[in-house]
Amino acid sequence: MQTYVALLYSIVLGEGRRVVMSDLRAMAEGLELNNPRTLVATGNLVFEAQETEIAALEGRLEAAFETTFSRHVDIIVRRAGDWLTLAAGNPFPAESAAAADQVAVRVMRRPVPDEAVAALEAYVGKNEKMQAVGGDIWIVFSRETPSSRLLAATSHKRLGVGTSRNWNTVRKLAELVGG
Template identity: 25%
Template sequence: MADLRALLTDLGYTDVKTVLNSGNAVVTGRKADPTKQAAAIEAAITDKLGLDVRCLVLTTEHVRTIVDGHPFAEIADNGSRMMAHILAATPDAALLAEHDPVALDPDRAQLGDRVLYQWCPDGVLDAPQIATFAEKKLGVAVTARNWNTLTKLADLL
């Protein structure tokens, strides 16, 4: 995580904070296209750290929208079993109509603004794999965070 903090600082970001040992970081930086920022960070990680990883950059507003939009707050009583599957892009409407990932877990999943919420009361491993389905069928990159991690990130904003 120290290497990641140094790399992000070298790219011009300030107030770099990492969360856990999972590659999550909160930074202050330029008002630039998050997709372009993610590509630049991915390239720097490959170049300087020799790792090939996918990055998603979320704005403060998007993180807060995800947290504020929590559709299962009334029932999700374990943050490690509440998932936010964050989509790198808005899925194509026609593909979404044809391959709705929520249909895999209709009582416990809901689509939000570039996020699939999923309450997994029996554990994440026993829940339908809506993120894998979304990546494959909708053609968008997905990264998942449990609610504990997501709210830690939000608290740092």
């Protein structure tokens, strides 16, 4: 058995409706995924399954989500070992220790190309930092800049399918999968 982390891009189903984590766990159980558990109410699912291709798991989860909740949501899946590598690769440990909610990683379905990373440099604001690690984008946001241009620039349209999680969530998911 392999442990996986699944990240939902959005858990908003429509005006005033959000995915309830118990319903998400039930969906995973319906797919015969073992020991499904969630972390906070923001679309983080951990489960065990037979070793399989990541794209196949993403497809199964997305199809089940659409059937269960009547809405398509992109879901990014990582093996537990890959999640632990992502967490260990945080290029901003001092900033994470000081303000974990200001450090985030955009976890990508496919690695962000170098030219896209270079283009993002133009959007890094004062007191912000950005670094690509393993095809994902790590960012330190500034409390002084409430509307970051960098955040807007890391969209699906510009970078491809991905979803962001702050350092608190990354760290807690790493603990949940055994790190």
